[in-house]
Amino acid sequence: MTTQNFPLNTWYVAATPEEVTDKPLARTICNLNLVFYRNDKNKAIALEDFCPHRGAPLSLGFVENGKLVCGYHGLKMGETGKTDSMPNQRVENFPCINAYAVEERHGFIWIWPGDQSLVDSDLIPDLVWSNNNDWAYGGGLYKIQCDYRLMIDNLMDLTHETYVHASSIGQKEIDEAPVDTKLEGQEVVTSRYMDGVYAPPFWQAALEANDLASDVLVDRWQICRFSLPSHVMIEVGVAHQGKGGYDAPDNVKANSIVVDFITPETDTSILYFWGMARKFKPEDQALTNKIQQGQGAIFSEDQDILEQQQRNLLIYPEKKVLKLDIDAGGVMARRLIDRAIKKEQAANK
C-alpha cells in the first residue's frame, strides 16, 4: 500500500458492543489486521493480530482473566501490546505489537487507527438519539466489497432510491426534485424537499405505525449530512401536506435519522454499520424490529450495484466518472477527505 486512501487520525466505528466479548474477534480496519476482546474490566481492547512469538493470529486464542492468550504456545499479551508473560520465559525484551485506542460510546465501539499520540476521545461525535428515551435505534452490519467512498457517493445522492429501491422508498419525485448541496462548517449537507406527493410504501407504513393517515398527500424531505471521516446521517421523513414539512409538529409527521457509519476494511471493502434512529413510538420494540428488517432489506439492494460498480471501475481505471449536480454531495465529501489525508501526510513529513 503506497497510497493513503482514508484519514487515520480519527474515530471509526469498529464494532457494535455485543460483537466484542471475551472471545477474540478478528477484524480488519483501514488495512490493519486487528483483534478485539474485552479485558477484566469489560473494556474493549484492540491489538495488532500478530503474536510476537511465532506470528500466529492472536484472534485464534482465548481470553483468560481478561488477558488475551495466544492459542499456539500460550503467550499472554498485555492490553498495551506488551507481552505480559509466557510459561517459563522472560518476556521483558519481547517486541511489542501495536495497540489502538478504543472507546465504547453511544452504542458503538470506536477505534482510532492512526497516530496514538493524537487520540482525543472528545472527537467522537455526539449521537442525539443515544441514551435518550425519546428515541429508538435499530441497525445492522454489512460487509461490502467496495471503496468506502462509493458508499458515501451512494448515500449523498439519493436519486438512486428511484431505481435501486423502487419498491420501498423510491419514487419518481426524487428524481424530479431539485437538490441543494452546501458546506456547513465541516459538514456537507445535501437536501431535497418533495411537497405534495404520495408516500412510498416504507413511509406509508411509518405513518401508519405513527397512527397517521397514509393515503393522503405528504411533504417529504431528505437531508444528508456527511462528516469526516465517513459518517453520513440522513434526516428523512414525511408530514401531512401543508403542516410545515420538516418543521411540522410531531403529531402530523413520521421522521427519523438514517445512520451510516462506513468503516474502510481495506482499500476496496467496507464494514457498513447502518441503522435508523426514530423519534416516534420509541418504546415499541416490535416496530424497531420491523423497521430494522425493512431497512436491512433495502440496504442489501445497494450491495450488488456497489460491488459491480467497484469491479467495473477497476476494469476501466482510465475512465473518468461524471460529477453532476446530484453528485455534488459526494464530490464535496471527497474534497474534505482528501484535505484531511493531505493534512495528515504533511504532518508526517
Added chain:
Amino acid sequence: MTTQNFPLNTWYVAATPEEVTDKPLARTICNLNLVFYRNDKNKAIALEDFCPHRGAPLSLGFVENGKLVCGYHGLKMGETGKTDSMPNQRVENFPCINAYAVEERHGFIWIWPGDQSLVDSDLIPDLVWSNNNDWAYGGGLYKIQCDYRLMIDNLMDLTHETYVHASSIGQKEIDEAPVDTKLEGQEVVTSRYMDGVYAPPFWQAALEANDLASDVLVDRWQICRFSLPSHVMIEVGVAHQGKGGYDAPDNVKANSIVVDFITPETDTSILYFWGMARKFKPEDQALTNKIQQGQGAIFSEDQDILEQQQRNLLIYPEKKVLKLDIDAGGVMARRLIDRAIKKEQAANK
C-alpha cells in the same frame, strides 16, 4: 493487455437469438465487457457495459421502451453509445461509450468487435443449413477456460476422438487413417477417410435414425474446414461400404455438419457455440433433441482436458509443443490467424 491474440475486424458469434431479450445480458467478448439487449424494433444492440455517469455496469439495469436504463441513477443510454437522457440533467456533453455492430443472421447474433468503420455485414459467413427445410439444426453453448486456439487445434485434429470420446465417436481406425491437410483459398481443410470400418455408437444410432442398417461395414469421413476468425465446420458421416462414401446417395448414408463457432471471451477463455446440422429427417424434432443431447455430452468431455492443457501451458511457459502431421490443421489455422492480426496491426500504425 499488450498482445493482440485475436483478429478484431471480423464477425464472431456473440449469442444465440433467444439469449438476447429485453433483459440486459452481460457478456465478455475479445476482452470487451459488453451489454446486449433488444431495442424497440427488436434489434439486438451491444454496448460497452459501463454507465458514463458513475461507472456502474449497464447490464444491472433494465430496458424501457427499447432503451437501456442504468439501474443506479436512471441514465437512459442510446443505442449508439450516446446518452439519451437522464432525469433533470442536460446530457449533451456526457462522454459516449462504445457501441458495436451487431447482426442477427442464420440463427445467431454476430458481433464485430474491432474498428467500427470497417464493418461489412457481407462478411458474415453463409450457413448452408439455415433457412433450409432440408436441414435441421441443434446446438448449445459452453464456456471453457482456454485460449480459443487450443479449441481450434482440438477440432482440426480429430485423432483425439479415439481417446477423449472413446465411447461415442472414437474408434481405433481414426488414429490409423492418414490425414490430409491443405489450404483451399482462405480455408484450411483437413480430411480423413476410413473405408470399410464398423461405425462407432454415435454413428450406428445415426444410421438407425436414418432407417439404415447399422451392423454393417461403412465408409466414414471427416472433413474439417477452418475459416477466419475461428469457425470450424466439420463434414462428418458414414455410408454403407462401397456406395461412394462421401459422395454416396442420401439413402445409404447418414451425414451432418459439426458446427463450431469459437468466440474468445478473454485471452484464456472462450464462448463455445457448438451444434450439428443434419440433412436427414430434418422434421424429426425428437431426433434433433436426441442428437443435441448426445453431442452436448461428447463435447463436455473435451472441457476438462482443454482447461487442464491450458493450465499446464501456463505452468510451463518455456516449453514448446510439437507440430506433427496430425497437428497441421491447427498449425495452418494459426498461421492464417497470425497473418490476420498482423494485417490489422499494420493498418493501425
Added chain:
Amino acid sequence: MTTQNFPLNTWYVAATPEEVTDKPLARTICNLNLVFYRNDKNKAIALEDFCPHRGAPLSLGFVENGKLVCGYHGLKMGETGKTDSMPNQRVENFPCINAYAVEERHGFIWIWPGDQSLVDSDLIPDLVWSNNNDWAYGGGLYKIQCDYRLMIDNLMDLTHETYVHASSIGQKEIDEAPVDTKLEGQEVVTSRYMDGVYAPPFWQAALEANDLASDVLVDRWQICRFSLPSHVMIEVGVAHQGKGGYDAPDNVKANSIVVDFITPETDTSILYFWGMARKFKPEDQALTNKIQQGQGAIFSEDQDILEQQQRNLLIYPEKKVLKLDIDAGGVMARRLIDRAIKKEQAANK
C-alpha cells in the same frame, strides 16, 4: 521461483503405496508437477506431468500394459521420460520429459526431486518399525497450506500441545518442564521429561489399551528427532512413576513413535504424512485404527493455526518472530536445512 526453499538432492515421502496404482496420480512435490503410476512390474514411476505432444497433463490419461498413455491423442510415454510410441508417428526426436527416481520402501513411496545423477537409495532412512512384528503402524495424509518449516517448528516445540491439543495430549506440565535441545550428528534432538504427573486423556487410553492402570502418577517423555530434509520422529510415552521412565521395562509403560514426514508441495503448502508406530499390542488392528483416528483428530487441530500463521507471516513480511529456548529445535533444524540448500547451490555453480 528464484529462491530455493528446500533441499532437492534428498529423499522425500511422495505417497503411500496404496495411492500409486495403475490409475495416474497427479501430485506436486517441491514445486514440480508430477504424475505417479505403476509400470508392468508394479514399480512406482514419477514423471513430469506434461505431454510433449500438446502439453496436456499426462495424469488425465491412463495406464495400458504398464505404459502411461496421454488421454488426449494417445502418445505412449516411456518410464524414463522418453516417448515410447504414438499412433502413426515416428517419435525418436520427441523432446523428453523429466523422470524422477522413486523407491518403495518401509511402507512409503520415496522420491528424489533433485539432480538424478546423485540418486542414492542407501540414503533412504531406516524405519525401525517397518517389517518388524513387534511394531504396529497407522497413519494418514493431510494437505496443509503452510511453509514446511512451520510444521517442523510445530513438531520440534511441543509446548503447543498444552494449547492446541488441550483435550487430548496437552497438559500444563509440558509448559513447565524444561526442554533440552542438542545436535547429535546430523540429528536435532529436543527432549522434555515430566516426572510424576497424571497422564492426559490420550495416554490414559494408551495405558489402558496396554492393560495398565491409568489413574496413577506417571513419568512422561517426549524426544523429538529432526533429520534432513524434513523428517521428525518423536519418541513419546508414559511409564508408571519411578519405574525408570523412558528406560522402564515394556510391561509398565506405553510408548510409541510419532512419525512425521513433511513433504513440501509448494513454497507455502505441504503434504503431511503423519502416523504412529507403537511397540505394544502390535497385533491389535482395532487398537491401531483407534489410535489412527485419535491422532488424525489431534493433528487436524494444528491445521487451522498453521495456515493462519502462514497467512499472517505473508501479511507481515517485515516482522521477525522470536527464537526462544523452546524454539531451539526448529531453529537448529532450519540451520541444517539452510546449510544443505547452500551446499546444493554451491555445487551447482
